[in-house]
Amino acid sequence: xxxxxxxxxxxLAISATAALxxxxxxxxxxxGSESGWRAAETTLTKTQAEERGLxxxxxxxQQKQENQIAAIRSFIAQGVDAILLAPVVATGWDSVLxxxxxxxxxxxxLDRQVDSSDDLYLTAVGSNLVHEGEVAGxxxxxxxxxxxxxxxxxxxxxxxxxxxxxxxxxxxxLAGHDNLKIVRSQTGDFTRxxxxxxxxxxxxAENGGKDICALYAHNDDMAVGAIxxxxxxxxxxxxxxxxxxxxxxxxxxxxxxxGEANATVELTPNMAGPAFDAxxxxxxxxxxxxxxxxxxxxxxxxxxDPAGEYERRKGLGY
Amino acid sequence: MTxxxxxxxxxxxxxxxxxxxxxxxxxxxxxxxxGDRLVGPMIDVLKRGAPVALLATGMTLVxxxxxxxxxxxxxxxxxxxxxxxxxxxxxxxxxxxLLALAAGALAGLWNGxxxxxxxxxxxxxxxxxxxxxxxxxxxxxxxxxxxxxDAGFAFFGSGSLLGLPxxxxxxxxxxxxxxxxxxxxxLGLLVESIGINRRASALAGVNATVLLIAVYxxxxxxxxxxxxxxxxxxxxxxxxxxxxxxxxxxxxxxxxGGNSLLGGRFSIIASLIGALIIQTIDTxxxxxxxxxxxxxxxxAVLVLVILVLQSPRIAxxxxxxxxxHRASREAALQRGAAK
Numbered sequence: 272x273x274x275x276x277x278x279x280x281x282x283l284a285i286s287a288t289a290a291l292x293x294x295x296x297x298x299x300x301x302x303g304s305e306s307g308w309r310a311a312e313t314t315l316t317k318t319q320a321e322e323r324g325l326x327x328x329x330x331x332x333q334q335k336q337e338n339q340i341a342a343i344r345s346f347i348a349q350g351v352d353a354i355l356l357a358p359v360v361a362t363g364w365d366s367v368l369x370x371x372x373x374x375x376x377x378x379x380x381l382d383r384q385v386d387s388s389d390d391l392y393l394t395a396v397g398s399n400l401v402h403e404g405e406v407a408g409x410x411x412x413x414x415x416x417x418x419x420x421x422x423x424x425x426x427x428x429x430x431x432x433x434x435x436x437x438x439x440x441x442x443x444x445l446a447g448h449d450n451l452k453i454v455r456s457q458t459g460d461f462t463r464x465x466x467x468x469x470x471x472x473x474x475x476a477e478n479g480g481k482d483i484c485a486l487y488a489h490n491d492d493m494a495v496g497a498i499x500x501x502x503x504x505x506x507x508x509x510x511x512x513x514x515x516x517x518x519x520x521x522x523x524x525x526x527x528x529x530g531e532a533n534a535t536v537e538l539t540p541n542m543a544g545p546a547f548d549a550x551x552x553x554x555x556x557x558x559x560x561x562x563x564x565x566x567x568x569x570x571x572x573x574x575x576d577p578a579g580e581y582e583r584r585k586g587l588g589y
Numbered sequence: 590m591t592x593x594x595x596x597x598x599x600x601x602x603x604x605x606x607x608x609x610x611x612x613x614x615x616x617x618x619x620x621x622x623x624g625d626r627l628v629g630p631m632i633d634v635l636k637r638g639a640p641v642a643l644l645a646t647g648m649t650l651v652x653x654x655x656x657x658x659x660x661x662x663x664x665x666x667x668x669x670x671x672x673x674x675x676x677x678x679x680x681x682x683x684x685x686x687l688l689a690l691a692a693g694a695l696a697g698l699w700n701g702x703x704x705x706x707x708x709x710x711x712x713x714x715x716x717x718x719x720x721x722x723x724x725x726x727x728x729x730x731x732x733x734x735x736x737x738x739d740a741g742f743a744f745f746g747s748g749s750l751l752g753l754p755x756x757x758x759x760x761x762x763x764x765x766x767x768x769x770x771x772x773x774x775x776l777g778l779l780v781e782s783i784g785i786n787r788r789a790s791a792l793a794g795v796n797a798t799v800l801l802i803a804v805y806x807x808x809x810x811x812x813x814x815x816x817x818x819x820x821x822x823x824x825x826x827x828x829x830x831x832x833x834x835x836x837x838x839x840x841x842x843x844x845x846g847g848n849s850l851l852g853g854r855f856s857i858i859a860s861l862i863g864a865l866i867i868q869t870i871d872t873x874x875x876x877x878x879x880x881x882x883x884x885x886x887x888x889a890v891l892v893l894v895i896l897v898l899q900s901p902r903i904a905x906x907x908x909x910x911x912x913x914h915r916a917s918r919e920a921a922l923q924r925g926a927a928k
Contacts, residue, residue, distance in 0.1 A: 307732065310732050429882055455878055456880070456881070457875060458884065463825060463830075464819055464822065464831070465830075469875055472630075475630055476876050476878065492827075496823050499747070499823065504623075522734070522736060522825075588732065
């Protein structure tokens with residue numbers, strides 16, 4: 272009992288200091304730090320909160336939904352002003368989101384979706400994976416023009432939604448351009464090592480790589496591995512074989528600066544920026560944002576100062 | 590001669606598999622020359638098979654003592670991370686390699702102590718490092734893919750020596766060297782005796798504790814070499830993915846090599862051919878150009894067929910069926926002649 276009283280007092284003290292600091296308190300339940308992209312998302316969320324004078328309560332769930340649910344309950348108990356949630360899975364959020372709703376705390380989903388009814392959260396911020404593939408495909412269509420072009424594709428992990436949607440988007444963009452043909456498509460599991468190994472087999476099977484005009488990789492890491500394979504086969508990535516991929520990680524910007532990659536579509540780790548924008552409007556006069564805020568899928572090419580972009584990104588924890 | 594008889598099933602399986610892949614990809618056996626190096630699918634198999642072949646060398650010894658080492662995949666990640674951070678930190682190539690090998694030996698020592706001294710079952714003892722190790726590797730790389738540009742280190746992954754890729758030389762030297770060490774000395778016999786009956790061999794004067802620890806250290810060192818190869822290959826330490834699930838491929842290579850998981854007699858060379866079989870399947874699937882949804886199914890079916898064909902019971906049943914068939918036919922013939 273004493274312990275309960277003390278923790279309640281501590282929670283009250285936290286919200287009291289938050290009120291004194293004149294900034295709203297936002298709880299952020301992050302999935303974990305399984306990839307460099309997620310580490311960058313965490314870093315950017317913290318800096319965004321700092322810039323806006325918000326107080327951020329950060330909780331790392333280490334890939335476990337029960338940790339996320341516990342974190343949200345503790346945020347509710349502390350009486351935070353909003354909750355950011357990057358859900359590790361899509362199902363099983365109904366009851367805890369209902370509790371947040373009853374406590375009148377707006378919840379914003381970051382980067383992934385849940386299958387609960389959409390009146391249980393304020394909005395969701397994320398990218399459109401199909402659109403990312405379309406941007407990459409459109410770049411290739413515009414760059415190649417009327418030339419014949421045999422494309423090889425490195426897919427993400429078989430059956431994962433980024434792999435399915437980025438493939439679909441790319442194929443959408445290529446539809447109607449019969450001079451571009453995807454001749455080989457295999458999974459590289461989103462990793463550098465697999466990207467390199469699968470690219471080696473593509474090169475082997477396509478006349479030592481002389482028949483390949485372009486490579487499309489579902490993420491930058493596989494592209495970085497494939498670039499090494501192309502170099503070791505004695506060809507020039509970026510000119511002999513065009514390289515386009517998705518994500519915008521620092522190492523790919525470095526490859527672009529060296530002329531070894533041509534384009535990447537950024538999956539911005541700054542999901543918190545649009546989320547805080549929506550929250551600030553909501554706090555001010557109750558503005559209801561749309562239920563899905565799509566982040567920009569920006570295309571970067573060699574003309575967009577890749578060396579500078581590399582410098583700007585390398586400190587984010589990728 | 591006895592060696593040839595021992596590895597004959599594995600060689601036959603490999604030959605059949607190569608023939609099968611050649612049906613789907615006719616240029617599979619073609620070897621060309623590009624500059625000073627040989628190129629071709631078979632050369633890729635030799636190169637890409639290096640991590641599993643290296644792991645299988647150590648794993649064979651561990652399994653021969655009736656143990657198992659589940660931690661080799663994460664040990665690879667740790668050693669790769671150690672080597673990459675040392676090279677990227679400007680320590681130079683030699684110290685980086687030594688540090689990586691030391692990390693592998695340390696991981697093996699930890700496993701060996703848990704198994705031989707504390708007496709924890711090998712499956713559980715090595716599971717501890719398997720779970721914990723990836724976290725250690727991530728701490729070393731700070732969760733990023735730690736890249737480096739040292740050409741000397743990259744040589745271990747993508748360089749070539751006398752036409753063959755360096756990783757191929759590494760596993761050949763390590764595997765054949767270890768096989769020679771085991772068979773030219775009594776060491777192999779002592780390892781087998783521990784696997785068959787540790788107590789009896791200890792009573793007979795074999796220092797089972799030290800030998801057991803040494804076997805796990807060797808497995809750790811092999812994993813360190815494999816970690817160096819994969820890290821050098823992509824010029825970066827990927828703590829999340831380096832060596833992921835490779836412990837299972839290594840165990841599979843040992844099993845395809847006809848070694849019993851219950852310990853005792855072992856053959857490193859057969860395990861190496863097992864590793865080549867696994868890599869031939871992987872490379873063959875990639876070259877054949879099937880949709881990726883089929884990769885794992887094809888691999889599973891091929892492995893199943895190979896294991897079933899090697900099963901002594903199937904061989905025995907087949908012999909029994911053949912003999913009884915022959916006998917009944919002869920009996921029928923005799924009956925026919927009697928009429």
